[in-house]
Amino acid sequence: MALLAYLDAFSGISGDMLVGALADAGADAAAIADSIASLEIGATVSFEKVRRCGIGATRYHVEVGEQRAHRHLAQIIKIIEKAGLPARATRNAVAIFQKLGEAEAAVHQVPLETVHFHEVGAADSIADIVGASVGFELVGVDRIVCSPINVGSGTVNTEHGVLPVPAPATARLLTGAPVYSRGPAVELATPTGAAVAVTLAERFGTLPPMSLTRTGYGAGSHDFPGHANVLRVMLGEPTTAEEALEVTVIEAHIDDLNPQVMAYAAERLAEAGALDVSLQPILMKKGRPGNLLRVVARREDRERLAQIIFAETSTLGLRMYAAERRVQARRFEEVETKYGKVRMKIASEGSYAPEYEDCRRLALETGATLKEVIAEANYTYQKQSK
Numbered sequence: 001m002a003l004l005a006y007l008d009a010f011s012g013i014s015g016d017m018l019v020g021a022l023a024d025a026g027a028d029a030a031a032i033a034d035s036i037a038s039l040e041i042g043a044t045v046s047f048e049k050v051r052r053c054g055i056g057a058t059r060y061h062v063e064v065g066e067q068r069a070h071r072h073l074a075q076i077i078k079i080i081e082k083a084g085l086p087a088r089a090t091r092n093a094v095a096i097f098q099k100l101g102e103a104e105a106a107v108h109q110v111p112l113e114t115v116h117f118h119e120v121g122a123a124d125s126i127a128d129i130v131g132a133s134v135g136f137e138l139v140g141v142d143r144i145v146c147s148p149i150n151v152g153s154g155t156v157n158t159e160h161g162v163l164p165v166p167a168p169a170t171a172r173l174l175t176g177a178p179v180y181s182r183g184p185a186v187e188l189a190t191p192t193g194a195a196v197a198v199t200l201a202e203r204f205g206t207l208p209p210m211s212l213t214r215t216g217y218g219a220g221s222h223d224f225p226g227h228a229n230v231l232r233v234m235l236g237e238p239t240t241a242e243e244a245l246e247v248t249v250i251e252a253h254i255d256d257l258n259p260q261v262m263a264y265a266a267e268r269l270a271e272a273g274a275l276d277v278s279l280q281p282i283l284m285k286k287g288r289p290g291n292l293l294r295v296v297a298r299r300e301d302r303e304r305l306a307q308i309i310f311a312e313t314s315t316l317g318l319r320m321y322a323a324e325r326r327v328q329a330r331r332f333e334e335v336e337t338k339y340g341k342v343r344m345k346i347a348s349e350g351s352y353a354p355e356y357e358d359c360r361r362l363a364l365e366t367g368a369t370l371k372e373v374i375a376e377a378n379y380t381y382q383k384q385s386k
Contacts, residue, residue: 002142004210008232009149012188013197015128016060017218017231022135023047024058025216025233035134036062038083041123045131050219053228057217060131062124073101073115076126089133092200096129100195103172125192132196139235145208146201148178152188170194177204178299183227188220193231205245206324210236247275247325248302252315253282255290262291265312272308273301275325296325335380339366342377352381 007013023029029047036045041064048059080093105112136144151166151174158167165187166174173194197204213236220229254262266277276296284290293313297305299322306318329348332355334341339362343355354377363370 002238003140003213004143004145004208004236004238005136005139005141006207006210006234006236007144007146007197007201008207008234009147009189009193009197011183011220011227011229011231012150012152012190013146013193013231014190014220015125015132015192015196016062017220018193018196018233019128019131019135019218020047020058020060021216021218021231021233022132022139023060023216024218025139025214025235027135027138031138032131032134035083035085035089035130036127038085039079039126039130040083041079041126043123043127045127050223052217052219052223052230053226055217055228055230057219057230059219059221060128062127064123064127071122073097073112079126080130083130085130085134086137089130089137092133092136093130096133096195096199099173099199100169100191103169103191103195106172107168128192129196136200139214141235143238144201146177146197146204147206148180148204149174149189149194149197150182151179152183152186153181154185154187156187166194167191173198176300184222184224186222188229203245207234209239209326210234211239212236245325246299247323248297248299248320249323250295250297250302250306250309251319252293252309252313252317253284253290254293254313254315255284255288257291257314262293262313265293265309268308268312269295269305272305273298274305296323333381335377335384337362337373337376337380339363339368339373339376342373342380344377344381352378354378354381 019032023032033045036043043062043064046061048061050057050059076097077094080090101112101115104115108115151170154165155162156165156167166189167187169191170189173191177198212234216233217230218233222229262279266279269277274295274297278294280292280294282290282292293309295305302320309315309318331346332343333346334343342358342362344352345355346352354374359370359373359377362368363373
C-alpha cells in the first residue's frame, strides 16, 4: 500500500521545518546527516527537540563555514548528482532546484542558465532540499498532498533589499496554489519550502482520506506567543475515497429563462470544467415555477464558472459556499459486447456501471436500443468477472 504524506502548512512551510517534521515522524536523523555530508559542501546538520506553544517538535539546524556567494543551477545539480543519494531523492532534489531556478529567472527576467542563486543556492538551502528529499525516501512516502499555505505577511530582508511577503520568488512558485495570511507579520513560507511543495505535492487541498499512522512536527526558527510555529506532517495509508478536496458550490434561482437556454448553460458549464451541474425544479416566490441551478466547482475555477452563469443565464446574483467533495476510488475495464466495446466503471467496493457515452454511441451505430446495449454490457461484465 502506498504511503501518503499530508503537509499541514498552517504556519507556513520552509525547508528546515519540513526536514524537522520528517525526522520527528520517524525518518532516520543519522541517515539524513550522512546524506548531507556526502554533498561535500561544508555543511553539518543536527536535530534538536524543542517546544512551540507547548507542542513538542524537532528543529533542524544546518551549520556552514565560508561559502561562495553564488551558484548556478548546473553547479548545484552536479553537487547533488555526484553525492550517491537514493535515485528518487536525487531526482526530486534536482526537480525542486529546477523549479526554483525557473521562478528566479522569471522574477529577474533573465535566462535560466544565467540565474545566480543567492539564499537559495547557499549550502544551507541545498542541505534543506536534499534533507527533505532524503527524508521522504526514508519514511517511504509515495504520494504527497499539501494544505493551503499560510504565507505570513509584512516584509522580509533579502540581498535585493526589503521586499513584501510573500517574497517575489515565493509568490511566483505558489501561482495557482491556495494561499492565505494569518498570524504574526513575518515570512512564514520561504522559496525553498514553496518549491518543495509545488514540485512534489500532487495537489493542494484538505486532508485526504487516510488511515493515519504517524505524525511529525517540524519547528520554525521563531517561537511566537499564541501561534504554534510548526509544520505538521501526517503519514498514513490512503483509504477507499480516492479524492477529497475543498470545492465551491455555486447556486442560483432562475424563473425567467427558456428551458432550452438553461440546458445550454448547463452544457457550457460542464465543458468548462464544472465537477457537477444540476437543475432542480422549485416553487419560487408568488407561486412561480423556477429552477435551482447548482454547480460544484474546484475553488480555482469558481470565478470563471460564475462568469459563464452570468453570461448564459438571466440571473442577477449567485450564492457561493465551501463544501468538501469525496469520490470513491474507481477504475475502468473494457468489455467486448456483441454491439462493440464498452468501458465499465468499477468502484473499489465492487459496484459497476457501463459508461453511458459508449452505450449511447453503440446504440446509434447499431440500431439497438440504449437499454439493450446497457443490459448486454452488464451481462458481459458479470460473465467475464466470474
